[in-house]
Amino acid sequence: MVHILTNGMCFSCGQPLGGCDIMKYGPYSVDLEGCMGFYKNVEIPLAPKQLLLFSLLIQKQGEILPHWQAEHNLELKKHPNPRNVLKVHYFKLRQILGENAIELIWGVGYKLVLPKG
Numbered sequence: 001m002v003h004i005l006t007n008g009m010c011f012s013c014g015q016p017l018g019g020c021d022i023m024k025y026g027p028y029s030v031d032l033e034g035c036m037g038f039y040k041n042v043e044i045p046l047a048p049k050q051l052l053l054f055s056l057l058i059q060k061q062g063e064i065l066p067h068w069q070a071e072h073n074l075e076l077k078k079h080p081n082p083r084n085v086l087k088v089h090y091f092k093l094r095q096i097l098g099e100n101a102i103e104l105i106w107g108v109g110y111k112l113v114l115p116k117g
Contacts, residue, residue, distance in 0.1 A: 023058045026114040030055045044096055049074055053089050057102070057112040066109040
């Protein structure tokens with residue numbers, strides 16, 4: 001079932017979506033309790049690590065999410081090359097949200113960009 005968010009309630013099934021656990025930034029939102037991400041109030045399919053990364057970007061409200069902070073929160077230090085694993089997660093998020101939704105700040109991190117218009 002695809003969920004459509006309206007005022008913290010799912011338009012499709014009428015159930016509340018986590019209340020205060022919903023974070024928003026422009027057309028992007030995430031329900032941490034229900035483990036769902038939304039774009040323009042329509043649920044987007046995200047794997048658990050993608051959802052966590054998406055929520056970190058939303059928390060930053062357009063500010064830069066440093067590489068080290070994303071690696072730490074996604075628990076990537078156990079991987080031999082955590083930066084490459086992080087790049088794959090950003091690549092997959094961009095495939096879902098659109099190429100211009102996430103901007104690379106070279107050598108620092110990434111930030112979520114509000115769509116124009």
